Amino acid sequence: MQPKLNIMHLPVYQPGKPVEDVKRELGLDEVIKLASNENPRGYSPLAKAAMLEEIDQLHLYPDGASVELTDVLAKKINVDTDQIIFGTGSSDIILMIARAFLVAGDETVMADETFSQYKHNAEIENVKLVEVPLKDGKHDLPAMLAATTDKTKVLWICNPNNPTGTIIAHEDMLSFLDQVPKHVLVVLDEAYGEYVFDDNFTDGVQLLDKFKNLVVLRTFSKVYGLAANRIGYGVGNAAVIRTINQVREPFNTGRLAQVAAKASLQDDAFLEQCRVTNRAGLDYLHGEFTRMNLEFFEGHGNFVMVDVRKPSMEVFNLMLRKGIIIRAGWKQYPTYIRVSVGTQEQNEKFINVLEQVLTDLAVLA
Ligand SMILES: Cc1ncc(COP(=O)(O)O)c(C=O)c1O
Known part of the structure; x- marks a missing residue:
């Protein structure tokens, strides 16, 4: 072997x-x-009630396309349903993006240090890693742009960044996205986005109309408190989401995860x-x-x-x-x-x- x-x-x-x-x-x-x-x-008491109600249905496969949850989320964040994909945690979306977009010979750009799973999945796909050191704990966006080449396929941004907790100023984010070549998929990981109070923080979903090469990742593991349930999502333009869906496992989110996520979205x-x-x-x-x-x-x-x-x-x-x-x-x-x-x-x-x-x-x- x-x-x-x-x-x-x-x-x-x-x-x-x-x-x-x-x-x-x-x-x-x-x-x-x-x-x-x-x-x-x-986690939300509404999520607990929803899971208890669902508990007798566990012998049945879940809805593979998470239709009800997708509807609720699409209305909440004001996007079309075909712009959303769910995963077994947002880690699953990271894996699927690497699987769908990266092949040997490609390059991928990310910060050093940032969330480890970008690198881990890129290594599995055998691509060239370009890690750009943080500057004062923040993404060095000019250096990341300079590191982007014709071979760069995916560029990873974590906002707020794990482990440093820093955010990218709104104007810096806009000017950066304006300059990223259109052949590069920008993954904007907002796992901790809901926690941010700073007015200078960017809600990535608001930028999707302008930047068709952007995909935003979020999760129910953090502020929603459902880490054990393993559910997160990606939002992007419909063509990108369709591509990611092509490599998705058929039943990658469970029944309890779906109903808990749906109820959590209703508990502001x-x-x-x-x-x-x-x-x-x-x-x-x-x-x-x-x-x-x-x-x-x-x-x-x-x-x-x-x-x-x-x-x-x-x-x-x-x-x-x-x-x-x-x-x-x-x-x-x-x-x-x-x-x-x-x-x-x-x-x-x-x-x-x-x-x-x-x-x-x-x-x-
Ligand atoms: C920045 C970031 N993205 C994604 C994840 C993955 O979270 P999950 O797979 O639980 O959604 C984490 C988990 O710690 C994280 O810190």
């Missing part, structure tokens, strides 16, 4: 340890996970509560990092990246032993950790433990 040579070096995804395992191994009563940008408020009050409490959490973390004299990137999603001035894995391990799981280990940011916004109580415990750890390491006096 001979697998594809270009996937031989790929690591198998290592999920973070379950909270229960960490508790048992380290003898801790409480472990707080602030590592995966999940919603600490859970829950969405607003989550946005507001998340913003308060961001403000709290930013304020505490400033008090501790730590540099950070201003977060616009539901997480913040902060410079702890020590190798990040060392800080990660010390915090883990005290019952706080965060993310660390980015090669471009070796002294930064990323923390998700939790409940206020969790945020305060995180700050407490960080302060203890950084005091022990003599980062803080």
Whole structure:
């Protein structure tokens, strides 16, 4: 047996340890996970009711085309139904875009650092990766344009960017999209877009009429709190969406995911509560990092990246032993950790433990 040579070096995804395992191994009563940008408020009660109502139908295949959900979403975001595709999380849409558009010999442009799945899927398709370093934690759009060639097929933008949490100013986004050659598909990943309050943020869907080579990705895993349900979507011009649909698995979103997503779209009050409490959490973390004299990137999603001035894995391990799981280990940011916004109580415990750890390491006096 001979697998594809270009996937031989790929690591198998290592999920973070379950909270229960960490508790048992380290003898801790409480472990707080602030590592995966999940919603600490859970998900909408309307979604729960919809799932309970659907529970007796699980012996039947779901609607492969997610017709009802597509209708509700199309009305909500004011696009045609043929402009929408659903996936098993937005990760599935990333996979499908790579599968539908990229072949060996193509080039694809993305930031370094950004969400890992763009690179992962591009590597599977054996294309040339062009990674453009971030500038002050933000996409360096002029450098990304300069890196675009006749061979570039797909260009990935993450707004707000994971892991830095930064956003692209509206005028910069417009001027960038104006200059991207029309043969390049621009993927604008807005997994954390609903959290943003800044007026300078771009709602990518509003740009679809002008830029036919744009596709916007969103997910129900973050502000909607349905990470375990695995459902996300792409919105673009109908021809692009049709192409992505050609490589879609027939039943890639389940019944519970579809009804929960549909109900979530009808619960604006829950969405607003989550946005507001998340913003308060961001403000709290930013304020505490400033008090501790730590540099950070201003977060616009539901997480913040902060410079702890020590190798990040060392800080990660010390915090883990005290019952706080965060993310660390980015090669471009070796002294930064990323923390998700939790409940206020969790945020305060995180700050407490960080302060203890950084005091022990003599980062803080
Ligand atoms: C920027 C970004 N895009 C996409 C995803 C994928 O989310 P999901 O597949 O759960 O929709 C994530 C998950 O963390 C993310 O951070």
